[in-house]
Amino acid sequence: MDLPIVVGVDGSEPSMRAVDWATDGAALRGASLRLVYASLWERYEGTSLAQDLDKPDEQVRAEDIVATAARRAHSRRPDVEVTTDVLPEEPEYALVRESRTAAALVLGSRGRSSLAETLLGSVGVTVAGHAYCPVIVVRGSHDNRVRTGARRIVLGVGEKPADAAAVRFAVEEAKRRGVPLEAVRAWRCHPLMTGEPARLHKERAVEELGAALQDVPADAEVHRRTVGGHARRVLLDASADGGLLVVGARRREGHFGLQLGGVAHAVLHHSACPVAVVPQRA
Template identity: 70%
Template sequence: MTARELPLVVGVDGSEPSLRAVDWAADEAALRGVPLRVVYASLWERYEGSALAEDLAKPYEEVRADDIVATAARRAHRRRPEVKVSADVLAEEPEYALVREGRSASALVLGTRGRSGLVEMLLGSVSLAVAAHADCPVIVLRGGHDNRGGTGTHGRVVVGVGEKGTDSAALRFAFEEARLRHAALDAVRAWRCPAHESTDHPLLAGEPARLHEEAAAEVLEKALRDAPADVDLHRRTVEGPARRVLLAASHEADLLVVGARRNPGHLGLQLGRVAHAVLHHAACAVAVVPERE
């Protein structure tokens, strides 16, 4: 099965944010021309059964995994009748189930649940664990965001360009997303001038900063030298920490794409500080794309 035939997988738990993720995933599947697979991991009910009942406005005893996936599948079909939709209940912890599903998926789509302003700022443990370990891109929709996957409000995708400045899975994913959405793509490289390199001499003022900015531009050009001609590409070098630069850019984007290095010998979270920060605080959907060492 080729990448173009692999299904898009969306994880659901019955909450309103997960149903918005279903809408987003249905739009994304339609753009990609791939099937949509709706997955519910049944062990969630053990820990969050009463909360699910509240979200679904049903007595707890009536909340069932089959109801949740059936409702989500019907919602996806109503939104995108042209998309082939399947649904499944998996008797596993959600983190393990979704990571395994990602091995045969074009991408995973997840929502986050929040019941207060503070909680909505933070990423759920399931989404964080899946984004840190999945073998495919993971698209996380934060709690307060809309459900328009293919028709965003800004017409813009942002991708962070790493230090190595080489072709990467994250760049390729961003090119494809921009192309599918007919959106502009901002390729952003953040740069900083260390404090110890600054000078008070009036003839040299700004020289260290200029050199760092030029180096960032060179990294960007190297990364984008094979960019497809049919993408409306914008190159941006911005002074500041990468986390802050990308979070600022997320306010004018429909999707923020970042790479996450994967080390097969490492068992902990494999995200990096930048990916971790944007997953928690971005103002738009975030796609974390695994990069193999």
């Protein structure tokens, strides 16, 4: 059975734009869509009940949010099967658990709280750092709108190109969308080092990029690019006209801290296009 694409919704406009993105993605994959609202409303609402419904006010609001999101998805892609759920628990835990049985997990770039209005927000960072499936954070352009139309997929290749899952994900996304894949490897050397040392750094970057892409199917359209500079800045620049930026995140079994590298953390906060963080299990 094919796994669904799961979307975390909270009623904010960014989460509704995530529904739009995920609905289109589900249509491309031939997958179903699962819309989830998670909140420990008892902590904030106490036992206050909505009049005549015998339910907590926040639960009634949550059910209305997922119903609105479902109507939005159905209006956008009537052929996509949509299910909804309201979970009375912390969103971080609920969404990480959902990621165990999802093809991908999609989130908006910001949530409803005032804290979440700055950068990505703690829920998105936590989920991206612990999820079992690819997490897509739907960032928009500078005017905060979701980018539409056919744009290339950008893949960030690290110094240790062992992120096979991220490569596979990026290749598959590019094929589904009928767009090229641009694989980018940033390299750096000391500013005072020129000539032969710089050339060696660049040559090593080319070799590492080739190693990362060695199993890519021959029929995939892949553009390889090595760029001098810090990986964060190189990838953020590449995101300016990208349709999706894909980066890997290594997961270590038995490690309970946030498993999200510095580059992934930076692009989640500042990318100009949606970002996919793809976990790679050791």
